[in-house]
Amino acid sequence: MRKNIVAGNWKMNNDLAQTESLISELKNQQKTSNAEVMIAPTFTNLWHASEALKNSEIEVAAQNMHFAESGAYTGEVSAEMLQSVGVKTVILGHSERRAYFNETDDLLAKKVDAALKNNMRIIFCFGEELADRKANNHETVVGNQIKNALFHLENSAFKNIVLAYEPVWAIGTGETASPEQAQDMHAFIRQTLANKYGQETANAMSILYGGSVKPANAKEIFSKPDVDGGLIGGAALKAQDFFAIVNAF
Numbered sequence: 533m534r535k536n537i538v539a540g541n542w543k544m545n546n547d548l549a550q551t552e553s554l555i556s557e558l559k560n561q562q563k564t565s566n567a568e569v570m571i572a573p574t575f576t577n578l579w580h581a582s583e584a585l586k587n588s589e590i591e592v593a594a595q596n597m598h599f600a601e602s603g604a605y606t607g608e609v610s611a612e613m614l615q616s617v618g619v620k621t622v623i624l625g626h627s628e629r630r631a632y633f634n635e636t637d638d639l640l641a642k643k644v645d646a647a648l649k650n651n652m653r654i655i656f657c658f659g660e661e662l663a664d665r666k667a668n669n670h671e672t673v674v675g676n677q678i679k680n681a682l683f684h685l686e687n688s689a690f691k692n693i694v695l696a697y698e699p700v701w702a703i704g705t706g707e708t709a710s711p712e713q714a715q716d717m718h719a720f721i722r723q724t725l726a727n728k729y730g731q732e733t734a735n736a737m738s739i740l741y742g743g744s745v746k747p748a749n750a751k752e753i754f755s756k757p758d759v760d761g762g763l764i765g766g767a768a769l770k771a772q773d774f775f776a777i778v779n780a781f
């Protein structure tokens with residue numbers, strides 16, 4: 533079902549003590565919007581976060597996972613392991629995973645399958661680089677990222693998938709896609725899904741925007757009809773800023 537979602541991607545930030553303190557600040561914030569709220573701390577802090585947020589409105593997500601159930605994959609974490617610490621949602625395909633850890637569409641398709649097989653919800657990220665946009669190639673790039681990793685799925689799988697459009701040139705740069713650029717791309721994404729899976733499935737998808745969302749620009753971006761929320765990096769590390777974004781709906 534389509535809903536408004538604001539998810540905080542903490543990336544490789546916050547040790548245990550910092551995680552404890554940010555979570556207690558988050559619990560003190562007032563939520564005045566209907567948005568679903570999630571945070572994604574590092575692997576080492578997921579257990580603490582899911583315990584600390586057990587009876588709260590904030591859900592805990594992971595930033596990544598491996599596609600295998602278990603075995604000789606040194607340094608990796610499986611869907612089963614995430615679930616065993618209370619995590620039911622995983623971010624897959626973030627541009628930093630694609631760029632620094634060589635995650636390809638094919639690998640991401642396997643991770644998507646593993647997460648769905650374990651009844652996990654996925655926040656699936658994609659987005660073009662600056663050169664793609666300058667070459668007016670952004671829709672082709674984004675369309676292919678979606679098709680290559682998701683279009684082998686059955687229609688019913690999409691109820692467990694949230695999409696996150698994150699133009700690489702806007703992540704952590706302070707530069708944001710304009711609300712119109714975000715809307716145009718989100719409409720294109722929804723149309724791409726409609727062409728393959730039908731309008732009903734496409735209309736039910738939550739499509740988040742990510743890339744330098746801040747309290748000052750959230751309201752305008754979220755006001756666009758095809759923007760259903762945000763994936764927030766830097767601004768998710770301050771409780772007040774994060775909730776100002778949550779409450780921008």
Ligand code: PGA
Nearest residue numbers: 703704743744764765766
């Ligand atoms: P940013 O990161 O908000 O710091 O630009 C967004 C993201 O990478 O999800």
